[in-house]
Amino acid sequence: MLETTQLEQNHSPSNQQVPQRTFAALITPLLAVLILILVPLVESLHGGVLWGLNYHSPKFMSQVGDVLALVKLIALCAGMYLLFTQHGTFRHLFKSKWISIILSSVLAIVALIQIAIGLIGVLIDATLGTNRDYFHKEFAIENNTIYVFTADPGAMGTAYHYFYLQCPLPLNRYELTFIEKTNWVWELELKGSDNGFDVFNQRGEFKYRVSLGELGCG
Numbered sequence: 001m002l003e004t005t006q007l008e009q010n011h012s013p014s015n016q017q018v019p020q021r022t023f024a025a026l027i028t029p030l031l032a033v034l035i036l037i038l039v040p041l042v043e044s045l046h047g048g049v050l051w052g053l054n055y056h057s058p059k060f061m062s063q064v065g066d067v068l069a070l071v072k073l074i075a076l077c078a079g080m081y082l083l084f085t086q087h088g089t090f091r092h093l094f095k096s097k098w099i100s101i102i103l104s105s106v107l108a109i110v111a112l113i114q115i116a117i118g119l120i121g122v123l124i125d126a127t128l129g130t131n132r133d134y135f136h137k138e139f140a141i142e143n144n145t146i147y148v149f150t151a152d153p154g155a156m157g158t159a160y161h162y163f164y165l166q167c168p169l170p171l172n173r174y175e176l177t178f179i180e181k182t183n184w185v186w187e188l189e190l191k192g193s194d195n196g197f198d199v200f201n202q203r204g205e206f207k208y209r210v211s212l213g214e215l216g217c218g
Contacts (some may be wrong), residue, residue: 026093029086036079037111040072044114054173058147058166059136066125073118076111083107138166139190141197144217146190147176159184161199163210167217180210 043051049065083104090100137148145166152159163179187202196211 026089029082029089030093033079033082033086033107036075036082037107037114040075040114041110043068043072044117054169054175056172057136057138057174058149058176059132059138062132062136066122069118069122069125073115073122076115076118080108080111080115083111137188139197141190141192144212146179146197148188148190150184152184161185161188165212165215165217177215179212179215182208182210 046052048054049061049068053064054061055064087100087104090104091097094100094103135150135152137150139146139148147164147166149162149164150159151162161182161184163182164176165179167175167177169175182199185199185201185207188207189200189202189204190197191200192198193209195213196209198209199207201207
């Protein structure tokens with residue numbers, strides 16, 4: 001009778017759940033590492049801030065991008081910390097230690113590359129962020145909104161203006177349609193013209209005309 005009771009206890013549901021809890025304890029750190037390292041990578045590879053959310057205005061999204069860059073750096077550092085502190089856990093999860101070593105090495109390399117690029121980006125943003133109005137301008141030309149992004153590397157290269165037609169989308173979002181890339185003009189101003197706009201410098205001198213062609217927000 002005693003042996004039967006012990007046998008029933010050994011096969012009880014509570015005892016059968018132990019391996020599941022053990023597997024969950026092993027897989028949770030790995031999932032955390034994958035999320036902390038791969039999600040920032042996927043977001044960065046997309047090219048647009050938060051997968052092209054385009055909320056409110058390009059200037060606002062630039063500010064969001066600066067904050068997001070810091071968040072991604074923190075996430076990557078946390079992922080690296082878990083990767084090294086939980087390395088023994090990963091070896092228990094995989095039957096082959098070589099799979100654990102290769103997976104950990106690949107994740108570490110991916111994280112380190114992102115951290116290096118992220119640090120460079122944060123330093124550049126810290127330098128340029130104080131003059132955000134210079135790099136992001138919006139002009140209302142008749143019924144259109146023209147967004148101008150100024151790419152100015154300073155003494156390291158040539159500055160250019162990138163003109164976009166900014167069209168409204170639902171939920172306070174927007175869409176940008178590229179118009180033209182032009183030479184740099186100091187403190188440019190725009191004035192409407194036939195099917196486009198004229199570009200003037202800070203002294204009111206005419207520089208060039210940009211045509212919208214068949215572009216529109218219709």
